[in-house]
Amino acid sequence: MCKTEPQKNKTLPVYSWEEIQRHATKDDRWIVINGYVYDVSTWSKKHPGGEKLLANCAGQDATDAWIAFHNDKRAVSKYLGALRVGLLRPEENKxxxxxxxxxxxxxxxxxxxxxxxxxxxxxxxxxxxxxxxxxxxxxxxxxxxxxxxxxxxxxxxxxxxxxxxxxxxxxxxxxxxxxxxxxxxxxxxxxxxxxxxxxxxxxxxxxxxxxxxxxxxxxxxxxxxxxxxxxxxxxxxxxxxxxxxxxxxxxxxxxxxxxxxxxxxxxxxxxxxxxxxxxxxxxxxxxxxxxxxxxxxxxxxxxxxxxxxxxxxxxxxxxxxxxxxxxxxxxxxxxxxxxxxxxxxxxxxxxxxxxxxxxxxxxxxxxxxxxxxxxxxxxxxxxxxxxxxxxxxxxxxxxxxxxxxxxxxxxxxxxxxxxxxxxxxxxxxxxx
Structure with missing residues (x-):
């Protein structure tokens, strides 16, 4: 199963679910995929599946939805790299x-x-x-x-x-x-x-x-x-x-x-x-x-x-x-x-x-x-x-x-x- 490519920058900030869930508003949307945190606030308007699809997953773990809907995960991962803003706290990534x-x-x-x-x-x-x-x-x-x-x-x-x-x-x-x-x-x-x-x-x-x-x-x-x-x-x-x-x-x-x-x-x-x-x-x-x-x-x-x-x-x-x-x-x-x-x-x-x-x-x-x-x-x-x-x-x-x-x-x-x-x-x- 394809994982998103890690960034070269190894010092990504770490966030808890409580912090991530604060980013679930109309103008501020974060999602989690495979333990990485992504800011899709701007990208959601360009998303081929529609802006509302990402809005409905804001502040949540979208890993399995992402896997389910994307056949060419390697190609899609290239877009995700630029949107990555952090990591989910390891002890909460279970x-x-x-x-x-x-x-x-x-x-x-x-x-x-x-x-x-x-x-x-x-x-x-x-x-x-x-x-x-x-x-x-x-x-x-x-x-x-x-x-x-x-x-x-x-x-x-x-x-x-x-x-x-x-x-x-x-x-x-x-x-x-x-x-x-x-x-x-x-x-x-x-x-x-x-x-x-x-x-x-x-x-x-x-x-x-x-x-x-x-x-x-x-x-x-x-x-x-x-x-x-x-x-x-x-x-x-x-x-x-x-x-x-x-x-x-x-x-x-x-x-x-x-x-x-x-x-x-x-x-x-x-x-x-x-x-x-x-x-x-x-x-x-x-x-x-x-x-x-x-x-x-x-x-x-x-x-x-x-x-x-x-x-x-x-x-x-x-x-x-x-x-x-x-x-x-x-x-x-x-x-x-x-x-x-x-x-x-x-x-x-x-x-x-x-x-x-x-x-x-x-x-x-x-x-x-x-x-x-x-x-x-x-x-x-x-x-x-x-x-x-x-x-x-x-x-x-x-x-x-x-x-x-x-x-x-x-x-x-x-x-x-x-x-x-x-x-x-x-x-x-x-x-x-």
């Missing part, structure tokens, strides 16, 4: 037994070659996505525009869009090719051109989620208030303050009418354009526009412009259901809390659960049913996640960590169940 064992586990999976992608596997993924899209177009071309034909075509089209969503996730995590540039370009192609969304927007949100999953104010994926209150902290806080204008004790019922049907249409058609415009990412706006041109050109001969756009809206509506249930079943039912500065392993296990492996579950979820392994090793190609599972389970058993794996039905049902529990907590606090 790894827990859990972290020692986890780092040994990481070396083991690296030696097993589990960070090497399968070319045939990812080649098949891409081919089957394009085939599904073609079958959607061909169904309309061959059989006309009757309602049944369009419904069947939309099933092919939504499957193509959903599978492209899982595939872009692989390239966004740089887990397919050794060359990061190639991963980035395919990521842009799949998200911007094939799906009509933004790779920069996805990177911004998704890496924040991975670094601090289910942590209030740090994970954008759990910012569902004021529509939904998650976990056992926010509902009680809002209830005591008589805050919120919705009957949250009924949120498990109106969930079906809000999140699954509306999330992607709102993201893709409102949040993403605003994100790109506010950051002046006009190149990505062009590729998003190219997606709509492509979609209209595919179906204009049969449906006209308005019909092609209506088909797009219908497909996105269906995909939103698929996306929401699949992505939320691994996280919403888990621990939702403020950042307690847990170690990397504990933080990921508290916030994630798996769904049992099967050929359908793997395909339906894009292997996100192995959410625990994916969160522990975010750059591991998804075709290898199942091979890491026995080792991760053994680690959890040794350290008495809760490793949860559920049926697909149970995982989805738990979303509704936990919403009800949280809503009842709000109601009780509200009426105290």
């Amino acid at each position: 790894e827990s037994e859990l972290i020692k064992d986890f780092r040994d586990l990481r070396r083991t999976v690296e030696d097993m070659g589990l960070f090497k992608a399968s070319v045939p596997f990812f080649g098949f993924i891409m081919i089957h996505i394009f085939l599904l899209e073609f079958l959607g177009w061909f169904t309309v071309y061959q059989f006309g525009t009757g309602w049944l034909t369009l419904f069947i075509a939309s099933l092919f089209l939504v499957s193509a869009q959903a599978q492209a969503g899982w595939a872009q996730h692989d390239y966004g995590h740089l887990s397919v090719f050794n060359n990061s540039t190639v991963n980035h370009w395919i990521h842009i192609f799949l998200l911007n051109f094939f799906k009509g969304v933004s790779s920069s927007w996805w990177n911004y949100r998704h890496y924040l989620h991975h670094a601090k999953p289910n942590r209030i104010r740090k994970d954008p994926d759990i910012r569902l208030a004021p529509l939904f209150l998650l976990g056992d902290k926010i509902p009680v806080e809002w209830g005591k303050k008589k805050k919120g204008g919705l009957p949250y004790n009924c949120q498990h019922q109106y969930w079906f009418l809000v999140m699954p049907p509306l999330l992607l249409p709102l993201y893709f058609n409102f949040e993403v354009p605003y994100f790109l415009y506010s950051r002046k990412l006009y190149g990505e706006m062009f590729w998003m526009f190219a997606f709509f041109v492509r979609y209209v050109c595919m179906f204009y001969p049969f449906l006209g412009v308005s019909g092609a756009l209506a088909l797009y809206v219908w497909v996105r509506f269906l995909e939103s259901h698929w996306f929401v249930w699949t992505t939320q079943m691994n996280h919403i039912p888990m621990d939702v809390d403020y950042d307690q500065d847990y170690d990397w392993v504990t933080a990921q296990l508290k916030a994630t659960c798996n769904v049992d492996q099967s050929l359908f579950n793997d395909w339906f979820s894009g292997h996100l049913n192995f959410q625990i392994e994916h969160h522990l090793f975010p750059t591991m190609p998804r075709n290898n996640l199942h091979r890491a599972t026995p080792l991760v389970k053994s680690l959890c058993q040794k350290h008495e960590l809760d490793y949860q794996s559920k049926t697909l039905y149970r995982a989805m049902a738990d979303i509704v169940g936990c919403l009800k529990v949280s809503g009842d907590m709000w109601y009780e606090a509200y009426n105290m």
